[in-house]
Amino acid sequence: MDRLSRIATLNADYARCIDDDRLEEWPGFFLEHCLYKITTADNVAKGYEAGLVYADSRAMLQDRVSALRQANIYERQRYRHIVGLPAVGEGEATETPFLVVRIMRDGKMDLFATGRYLDKIVEEGKSLKFAERVVVCDSSRFDTLLAIPL
């Protein structure tokens, strides 16, 4: 497979992992020392570094999942990711647009987030992993709460 196909496959697997509620497998898409950050276009434009979610290790991603499973109070909900074609540049950097619909336990569906993944994707063994995935949401406004990762 060429690099574009491999990255598209990685994105598809990533989205299915979250949408199928196999969150325990989600940290496995990242290197042990990684950066996963959810921020907004406005924050990026202004050079503000903080994220809604900021994890600089795979273990912190595991903590996100264990918190959702064991610690946090929130209403049952699911996501449906629609992930666009990756724009693969030279080297490790890749950009992919996404759209996430949130489905609440009572059936209410909302367009919850849109944006782009700014990724640094590297080879680890025979597979591709995220060294960095910065989730840049188009809007700075989040409805009620953001529990499940994007």
Place this chain on the structure above:
Amino acid sequence: MGPWPATLARVPYWVYQDPGVLSDEQRRIFEGPVWNFLCLEMEIPGKGDWRATHMGAMPVVVARDTDGGIRAFENRCAHRGALICIEDSGNVERAFHCVYHAWRYDLKGNLIGVAFRDGVNGKGGMGKSFRMEEHGPRKLRTATACGLVFGTLSPDTPPLEEYLGEEILGRMKRVLKKPVRILGKFTQALPNNWKLYIENVKDTYHASLLHTFFATFRITRLSQGGGVIVTGSGAHHVSATKAPTAAKDAAFSKEAVPTNKEGSYRLADASLLENVDEFGDGIQLQILSVFPGFVLQQIHNCLAVRQVLPKGVEATELNWTYIGFEDDTPELRRMRMRQANLVGPAGFVSMEDGAVGGFVQRATATAPDAQSIVEMGGELAESQDTRATEASVRGFWKAWRACMGV
């Protein structure tokens, strides 16, 4: 407005449901004798810098005048009522232009120009009796404290320092002790009346009972040292939690609350909990509120200001600004960013606060005349050296009732 109970320890649910209450609140509270938080002073550092904000539902422009002073006025053109500024922030040389018909305003909000005032070739134009100085958006008084800009419309509002009082000002200065730097800004749209969120902020009782992260990792437990300050009018509050001391915490354990998962829930990467005592007083959590809708937060080294804005009877906007200091080391900045996982829309703690208001709003929809019980720690709204109290929630209602005349 329905009947109001004699005690501060009961709150009827219609108060979160009635559209008439919301419009009265705009007039009597947000546009009344209170200081509303508008923005950080460092957001408008230079002459002509401006930022759009709100005072309750009222759109407001805050600007740095040519003399360095801070001005604020209603973001509403005197002509046809359009927004004067349609961006979030910017800089103007001398004047704002309304986009609709290009009427001009100076940095104080004075109307200084009417396009084609004299018409064209002697035809049309504004009537001879029109006086620009008789028209213009409403102007606010502004004042600053610790780099925070506040505004008020009422001539009856006391000076800001007097409004805040020494205790609140002291606790504000404790955190905002040097020039700040913005680390991030996010908005959380809450599915509930604004007062349900403010009550949550002031509710020291819930923190370790709702939030597993607070209880399990001893960030704030009811059994830890600390207390709550409620100002005389009830309007403002500060709650503080001291760092945990004893290895055992029998007082908390015996309540067997579900949020206490000490021993059973662990973090794989505990760097989230690493912190330094940067204020040097052992207080690891301080939440400060200024009536009606401002919050200053210190949880470990995670600092933020929050602006609470009503957007409808059942809709509230919570504007988060995460801050650090200009002179933070890279290590401290990174620590703040890790700890920021606790707060904001995706915060291990704050996501729960984003949800509970909606739970109350939905559950009480058909019970407008029923009342919530706000009786922990008695019926008064006074400072207490415990957080197992709802004194500061009662304080909010004391101030709210004074403004609303009920």
